Amino acid sequence: MKWIPAFSKRTMFIYFILLCLLYLLYALNTCLVDERKFNIKHIFLKQHISTYKNTAIRLATLLGFGVSSDVNKYRRLRPSGAPRRRLPDALIIGVKKCGTRALLEFLRLHPDVRAAGSEVHFFDKFYHKGFEWYRQRMPATLEGQLTMEKTPSYWVTRSAPRRVHAMNPAVRLLAVVRDPVTRAVSDYTQSARRSVTTRSRPGELHPVTRRSVTTRSRPGELHPVTRRSVTTRSRPGELHPVTRRSVTTRSRPGELHPVTRRSVTTRSRPGELHPVTRRSVTTRSRPGELHPVTRRSVTTRSRPGELHPVTRRSVTTRSRPGELHPVTRRSVTTRSRPGELHPVTRRSVTTRSRPGELHPVTRRKRPSLPRFEQLALVNSTHNWGVPWSIVDATWGPVRLGVYARPLRRWLRRFPRRRLLLVSGERLVADPAAEMARVQEFLGLKKVITEKHFYFNSTKGFPCLLKSETSPTPHCLGKTKGRSHPHIDPSAIERLREFYRPYNERFYELSGINFGWP
Numbered sequence: 388m389k390w391i392p393a394f395s396k397r398t399m400f401i402y403f404i405l406l407c408l409l410y411l412l413y414a415l416n417t418c419l420v421d422e423r424k425f426n427i428k429h430i431f432l433k434q435h436i437s438t439y440k441n442t443a444i445r446l447a448t449l450l451g452f453g454v455s456s457d458v459n460k461y462r463r464l465r466p467s468g469a470p471r472r473r474l475p476d477a478l479i480i481g482v483k484k485c486g487t488r489a490l491l492e493f494l495r496l497h498p499d500v501r502a503a504g505s506e507v508h509f510f511d512k513f514y515h516k517g518f519e520w521y522r523q524r525m526p527a528t529l530e531g532q533l534t535m536e537k538t539p540s541y542w543v544t545r546s547a548p549r550r551v552h553a554m555n556p557a558v559r560l561l562a563v564v565r566d567p568v569t570r571a572v573s574d575y576t577q578s579a580r581r582s583v584t585t586r587s588r589p590g591e592l593h594p595v596t597r598r599s600v601t602t603r604s605r606p607g608e609l610h611p612v613t614r615r616s617v618t619t620r621s622r623p624g625e626l627h628p629v630t631r632r633s634v635t636t637r638s639r640p641g642e643l644h645p646v647t648r649r650s651v652t653t654r655s656r657p658g659e660l661h662p663v664t665r666r667s668v669t670t671r672s673r674p675g676e677l678h679p680v681t682r683r684s685v686t687t688r689s690r691p692g693e694l695h696p697v698t699r700r701s702v703t704t705r706s707r708p709g710e711l712h713p714v715t716r717r718s719v720t721t722r723s724r725p726g727e728l729h730p731v732t733r734r735s736v737t738t739r740s741r742p743g744e745l746h747p748v749t750r751r752k753r754p755s756l757p758r759f760e761q762l763a764l765v766n767s768t769h770n771w772g773v774p775w776s777i778v779d780a781t782w783g784p785v786r787l788g789v790y791a792r793p794l795r796r797w798l799r800r801f802p803r804r805r806l807l808l809v810s811g812e813r814l815v816a817d818p819a820a821e822m823a824r825v826q827e828f829l830g831l832k833k834v835i836t837e838k839h840f841y842f843n844s845t846k847g848f849p850c851l852l853k854s855e856t857s858p859t860p861h862c863l864g865k866t867k868g869r870s871h872p873h874i875d876p877s878a879i880e881r882l883r884e885f886y887r888p889y890n891e892r893f894y895e896l897s898g899i900n901f902g903w904p
């Protein structure tokens with residue numbers, strides 16, 4: 388030590404005193420800012436110190452010291468300059484259809500949380516755009532506020548744990564989980580609302596979803612892919628050959644439905660009363676004619692340009708595509724060829740395309756999916772002569788409920804204490820209690836309590852008394868908390884059996900028993 392004056396005892400002592408002074412200065416600055424007796428010089432100093440502090444914490448972590456980086460313990464907001472956009476401090480990484488939107492909306496009640504409104508999909512779809520792009524998608528926050536984002540698909544994106552870790556190894560992760568069976572039904576309900584009614588040939592798979600489609604086969608035929616009965620059009624009075632229930636019939640005027648014995652939709656001649664109900668029926672008369680029974684004018688089909696001979700108002704015409712209505716000079720409903728735009732409005736028109744074809748202009752889907760049971764179970768095996776359905780674990784809504792696999796991937800990158808598993812069931816049954824756990828995990832003061840919620844019995848879910856965006860009581864949107872279709876109890880039981888071992892594995896890995904049936 389003697390030959391290196393820089394390390395003499397006296398020099399070391401001076402360094403120590405200097406360090407203490409520096410720390411005192413920092414502490415003093417914090418107090419000054421807290422008391423709101425700050426000036427621009429202090430703000431700059433504060434910003435620099437917090438930057439150094441964060442850097443120091445990261446360096447210490449790299450060197451293997453167990454420094455807690457829980458720097459965001461709840462603080463009174465200090466107005467240290469203008470708000471700015473920052474990369475997220477915490478992420479809701481999943482799981483789809485488990486209540487991620489509810490969690491985010493509830494968290495937004497906290498004054499120290501700011502979150503991106505829509506799903507950003509950075510770590511799964513837009514990673515190539517870089518962190519600066521991601522930062523720009525975030526809301527501006529004040530020093531001390533948490534920046535958050537939720538994208539449920541991160542949970543199952545293989546590369547997401549590595550990418551999130553590269554952004555910030557100290558980031559806090561939240562995942563909402565729910566009974567995988569209910570989750571699957573919820574997932575299916577959403578797809579059913581979005582998906583399409585196609586008319587393809589029997590046996591053909593849907594060209595977009597690659598799953599079987601609603602077919603029109605002959606009465607009694609089973610669906611060629613799912614081997615279940617299909618919607619049939621049989622002759623009046625016939626029962627459905629498979630379900631043995633009555634089918635939609637077209638009978639002659641006056642005939643009662645042969646099975647239900649109720650009157651059927653008839654097409655009679657103008658002036659005729661319905662032979663059973665004795666009420667007037669929809670008639671097609673010639674232009675100008677009054678309805679022979681009611682003496683009111685009837686819907687007519689006149690030639691384009693002609694006024695209705697009784698009411699003297701223009702009538703619905705069928706003109707050639709592109710033609711304007713000769714009286715109103717407005718465009719008329721046209722039937723163009725698939726892909727053609729309406730010649731006057733330049734908007735896509737109702738088309739009749741060939742089976743499997745998507746609408747050529749809008750490329751949008753139309754509604755209908757096979758039943759949940761058909762998709763979740765494959766009725767192919769026979770166990771000692773007894774038909775036995777096996778769960779289709781490759782089907783998305785089923786696969787996503789196997790939580791153990793993605794959890795293992797996340798735990799390879801992040802320590803368990805960095806990931807909070809939120810119960811989707813408790814978020815509905817006792818939102819305040821679950822939010823208390825979440826606030827503690829995020830190092831926030833407990834601000835969100837029971838007084839923020841009320842139970843809306845019509846919706847069947849907890850709703851908010853007020854929020855950042857609305858000062859009046861409101862629930863989540865109508866896409867959240869949908870009513871689910873009835874599912875065959877035996878299918879539910881099959882799924883429960885399927886998930887049981889995976890759930891056990893998940894409880895082991897997470898250290899929490901969620902108690903799913």
Ligand SMILES: Nc1ncnc2c1ncn2[C@@H]1O[C@H](COP(=O)(O)OS(=O)(=O)O)[C@@H](OP(=O)(O)O)[C@H]1O
Binds near residue numbers: 485574576862
């Ligand atoms: N408070 C409240 N209000 C409405 N809905 C609530 C609420 N809390 C939890 N849930 C459940 O959240 C389910 C939707 O989950 P997500 O928000 O994760 O869906 S998504 O992945 O973002 O599409 C949603 O699923 P469905 O019931 O199938 O619509 C709800 O069961």
